[in-house]
Amino acid sequence: MSLDYRAPLRDMRFVIDEWIDAPAWWRSVPAWEDLDSAMAQQVLEEAARFVTERIAPLNSAGDLEGCRFENGEVLTPTGFREAYEGFVAAGWPTLALDVDAGGQGLPQLLEVALQEMLAAANHAWLMSPGLTHGATACLLAHGSDAMRRDWLPKIASGEWLTTMCLTEPQAGSDLALLRARATADAAHDAWRIDGNKIFISGGDHDLTDNIVHLVLARLPDAPTGTKGLSLFVVPKWIVDDSSGKRVANGVHCEGIEKKMGLKASPTCSMRFEQALGWLVGEPHRGLASMFVMMNAARLQVAMQGVGHAQLACQRAHAYAHERVQMRAVSAPANYGGEPGQAAPIALHPAMRRILLDLRSTVEGERAIGYWIGYWLDVAARHPHAGERQAASQLASLLTPIAKAFFTANGFAAASSALQVFGGYGYIHEYGVEQTVRDSRVAMLYEGTNEIQGIDLLVRKVLGDGGEALRALLAHITGEAARCAASGDCALRDAGVRLDALAASVQRVTNEIEQGSASDRELPYRVADDYLALLGWLLLAFAWARTLRIALNAPVDDPFYAEKRITAHYFFAYPLAAFDHRLKLIEAGCRASLPYAGQAFVD
Template sequence: MGSYIPPLRDMQFVMHELLNVEAELQAMPAHAEIDADTINAVIEEAGKFASEVIFPLNQSGDQEGCHWNDTVVTTPKGYKEAYQQYVEAGWPSLSCDPAYGGQGLPISLNNALYEMLNSANIAWTMYPGLSHGAYEALHAHGTDELKNTYLAKLASGEWTGTMCLTEPHCGTDLGILRTKADPQDDGSYKITGTKIFISSGEHDMAENIIHLVLARLPGAPTGTKGISLFVVPKFLPNADGSVGARNPVSCGSIEHKMGIHSNSTCVINLDGALGWMVGEPNKGLQAMFVMMNAARLGVGMQGLGLTEISYQNARNYAKERIQMRALSGAKHPEKEADPILVHPDVRRMLLTQRAYAEGARAFTYWIALQIDRELSHPDESVRKEAADLVALLTPIVKAFITDNAFECTNHGVQVYGGHGFIAEWGMEQYVRDARITQIYEGTNGVQALDLLGRKILSDMGAKMKKFGEQVRSFVEEHGVDAKMQEFINPLGDIAVKVEKLTMEIGMKAMTNQDEVGAASVPYQRVVGHMVFAYFWARMAKVALEKESTDDFYKAKLATARFYFAKLLPETAGYIRQARAGNATLADMKDEWF
């Protein structure tokens, strides 16, 4: 089964030494009272829950899976009880609005909680994770009546939530969805249709499930401009907040999947189920995007969590497993062979995992801080800039980190060798679980297209320039520091290359939009590396100031050097791919495939 130890030291390094979250948060009236001690106490307790309560259920839950019987879904042994502990401890309400029973703590803290939950048990974590997204969508776009009915129950964790978008004939292309919403005289709607791939769509862990459903009103415009959003509860709430009559929304079946076995992925049938509109008619996607973007950031955290847990166990195994001698001579002559940690290729795989995990932690914690600034900073211009940066970089969080996670979990299997391929060791589960993160909430190809087409070229690179200014400012500030040259020079170089590549693709796109699609995936890898290079250079700056005091900082510098020497150079190949254009794709006629 392996083990999981919450990486508290590195989490605290990122929060306090790299991002200075205490001062950042105290500049926001909503969080003026928070301090480092509070932050540390919360993540330490969260780490205990993750490692002691849900991690022991991860492998058994994967093996048992969920069970469906005549619309009823049963989760694996121990899942319901663990969820009750989660609710009783108040974890669902951590960053929710105090007006609805929340604790009002920052998103930054909630983000750290979810990193550890995802490392410990990604499938279990999807139940409360999706609930938080439903809460955010209703909080942003629900009427006062809807907020008063649902938010306190979602914040407490008594009720859970889902997002119902995909239908059998449409996934990413929501413009062709067919679910119907017929208005009733009392202001409600009868929702009829079938949704598929609905994570946590039915289960036995909470007394009610709140579905956020996309559907069409009669006579609605075609395409995405004719989609509305509705809240559809499994049980209709009574006036006193208790659950009432069963709504005709049911689980027709659950999927038998490659991974995340212990999360119920459901076919949801709506047979005239009562629903209430969220937001304005025919503008449901705008409201749902709150939940979709939260989910995309959440999937990035899944990628980080899986990278970290795979690294921890691969590292532990490499220290203990003896096999052959080091090429340069025996390192442990007292043993019959050396630990595989001495072999360069094993070290390469472990350092790849470590560099991607620690880079993702710095990046995603910074993103969470930007969300806090967007929501709570008193200066409107700061809020606007933070919102632009989050919008720009959400595709990188989702796609770059999860692509890395799949690579890294495969490295974890490889370090174990044959044992990694055997289920009892637990490593192959991380590969299977990681694979879905590249697919759902918008495939990584769609994320790449969103980054290049919608987030960068659509506004002539305005948002990209804002992030580029931060990179350029850092390069200029530390460019004269001799100790920083090994980090500053490659960071400055990749920043210039991204700027040139963006202009080149933009010029091609003026005559052929397919050039955007052809370049988007390699382009996303290049930009992702620029982002990671920026955060690794910043972490190296902190570590250089303190390396003489603690081996932690020496290890941080060693990992930074590995990243710049071994991982960042892959951008050269991706730049060539992006520049190769659409011709070699278009030359292949459809009938030749």
Template sequence: MQARQSLADIQFLLNEVLQAPAQWQALAPFAEADAELTAQVLEEAAKFVDTAIAPLQRVGDEVGCRFSAGAVTTPPGFRDAYQAFWQGGWPALACAPEDGGQGLPAVLEGVLYEWLAGANHGFTMAPGLLHGAYECIKHHASDALKAQYLEKVATGEWLATMCLTEAHAGSDLGQVRTRGVPQPDGSVRVNGSKIFISGGEHDLTDNIVHLVLARLPDAPAGPKGLSLFLVPKVLPHGNDDSDGHRAGPPQARPAPSGGSEPHAVGSVGALNAVVCERIEEKMGLHGSSTCVMRFDDATGWLVGEPNKGLNAMFVMMNAARLHVGLQGIGLLEAAWQKASAYAAERRQMRAPGASDTSLIQDHPAIRRTLQTQRAWIDGGRVLAYHTALQLDVAKHSTNADERAAAQRWCALVTPVLKAAFTDQGFHGASACLQVFGGHGYVSEWGIEQIVRDARVAMIYEGTNEIQAIDLLVRKVLADGGASMQALLATLPATPRRNALAQTTHDLVAAVAAHADQPELPYWVADDYLRATALVLLEWAWGRITATRGSATARWQDPAHALRTWVLPEFDMRLAIVRQRLGDAATLQEKLASIA
């Protein structure tokens, strides 16, 4: 994918459709971030992605990561590219200046990571968790831990992982068995194994900061007994003894003066007892090491409160889920760019009404495919960028009502973005592969790699089915539909918005009336989320088409595709939900008659 190819579109969506500069400049931390400055940032980001990251896409897939004796070597060029990435300040775009960051709006970071995923998904897995780890450490770690690790993570000098999953416990974190045993010096010894750890071991940075979910000895069973621990690959200098373990908590040291003190804050000493046992052989993402990690009496420190590890971890996971939604959009853009370019060159048969062989872009079937995917990409960008803007409003607005509305939007829309747009990222990329015919199935054109790489985004950071349950069961039904109805009330009235509001009301009533059928909302959660995504997509395109400058074929063609081939799915999804509600009522009547 070429980031610069989409730069003008993105600037139009940010500056004209969303009026983003005015929104972020209303927040004190970003008052000086005018449109000219942020345009320069995006231009330089696009240039960096296109010249330093995109060229490594194929070697990342074909050579991949190599494992030997507990060490991982990343594909050729990856380490140099990553060093240029963090030294150029790109991981620190949205981090606070006092932590080594640039203090820019979150939406700019979102655009950057969308481009990175589209250009080279395997490479992007390495820094993908940095901002979530930064937020987790910043808000939950002790002052000593922050002094040692926060700036290193904020700048990307050290990479981070999120160690949740165990072989017997995938999404069911209540089954986690890894243990953390407190030591007299305030540290813990961590023991256990984790699987599917992206970037658990690599050669990109000198240290890796593992954030590990584990149990203290007296912890209650289930998810309420989980604590979070920071476990570095390499221990801080001065915190290791002869057997490789620490001798006290990490110390916040002053910077050296005159070079007499060799170790400043963040310097490292002995290897910790953290072992990469192997890396997985995967369908895609060969440029990213997916590791099985073992902690053998590894030294760590508690992050946050005992038994409140999920509270701290969810700060990291929620940030990651928005970025995964952006991955879906970026990957779909990459697939669309390839398919569009191919369709503009390849001649096949005569298009209807033509007198000679035609470019395949002139055939209705191909136009339908390309315009439909553009409808998802452009509308998805508006939704994702608006959500990123709301993250900053929720964090920095001085108006309590604005903060509450922004938090509501982010809570409800983030699972929709993650699920709907990773689903479309995979299926849409597959549709783009179809444009190539048989050429798409061979590796020469690169489209099949995008399809393979995109598939995992529907699984990690909470499967898309879990996102649907999170939306409907944990958020919509949990407050009787009040939050969702409040969000829908902020959207312009359309028949689909009104139908979703009515269905939400009916779902809440049905679940209350059929308490003897606890499975009811779970049967329809996926359909409810998909219907919500379509209402939001319609809203996003309403914003686009209402903007001066959208009255061109570039914007009108996908707008037509949205109305013709995308939004009709809404009626089907609501019909499925209503059929299930009817079945529940019928079942209850039968049970009552038997009783």
């Protein structure tokens, strides 16, 4: 039995080549006309080789060793710096960066696949370089010419790493409460930043020779609230104008958090004391500039959920097929065991149910996550502005669903996998308990999952009159129609079911919109369940399309046979969660939430 991470390259190829049919679209993009399935697969194979050989072996050891805070500096676990140097030398940070900006210019779709591999193999290691892509996009979109000339090449290449400094002790997710201040420094044509930030991933480390912090702070004339926030680039080290030597820039790490998980990733408390910073974008428009970085981070966090689920599924499957306990109630015809003998636990119904749940979740989410990456590529590369706008709108709608739904399922998958291991799952050597601990934080950062639900329903659905939702439902009902027209009864039933799910979503959305006119709290009350409802709808969409493709594949190919089995299972069992969430939303439309617990307040 091997518990080592193995990249699911066959399923990745299926999603990219067949489920999305991305290579056909790549041929229409001048920059990608030579990019085909074989080349994309070669890229993913090289990524998988690097990840499995250099990154995955550090996961367990890094968790045990953790980071150290000594003399105001952070030291990462053994091997982390060398692995990062190899990552940069191989050019992985620039995979999807435009050629004009010094990158390789490959599709975001491949970047999404790479992020899944890294998260599954070693989530803690990924935390420090994870913001490179978003920071690069932010500076490309809003940085000055000098920033793009002097800073961007080092950031984009990975030579310098970046952070995103938002949270302060008194202001968690409420950025309107931020207090960090910026005052003008005319001598340096810059600003002096003062303030404290907490929960800063990679706020200090020994992976690179410099760290560039993107910091939200207020100018002296800033209005209150989020409209008064400006964004600044604040490096840990700067070059002294008079001596030409590198000097510290008033950026101090006060300590690192002792955490439940991700122990090999430094989560830092930071103090900025008269640190020189340079304005990114327009004054008081920092949040808009930062959103470029935040949106990229949210999709990466979504793929962290897929990575956790993949690792959990992989390890549970390996263990369940080797661990022998108790006689099986039934067994497949090709099972070679003797009657009455103890059987692998993978044959027991309870364990089969968990393994199928894990598989149907991770493979369905992979399809949807890669689909978002595809729409980001369309938004960036399509020749027609209207198509670019529609693709961007769809990706924007899908991102909060993926972030919250995938990460919740990633944690649930890790917990279910631990159950498969029984008592052994509670022991570090088997790895799954670390995945449980590491995966939980993904539901909290880059906007808690509750905030994602509000963003989805209040801003993305009700906020635009349902335009983006109607576009999504058009894709889903189009697939439903193709499935319903099939001669295969199971696929036909899946198509009819999918169409009914889409109709239910539209109906309950209308009810929420109408009810919110007299009940302002309603959309906030049902937002979590609404996001999960759309998550299950998307998984149904993923598996309906998968079943349609698999039914047209060779009958004797075991890969497609497993797809058919899993699709049938998904529509028979897990999809019942859609109806559960729908009932909760309908209950929320009928009844308000009470205020409870006052008796416990002195």
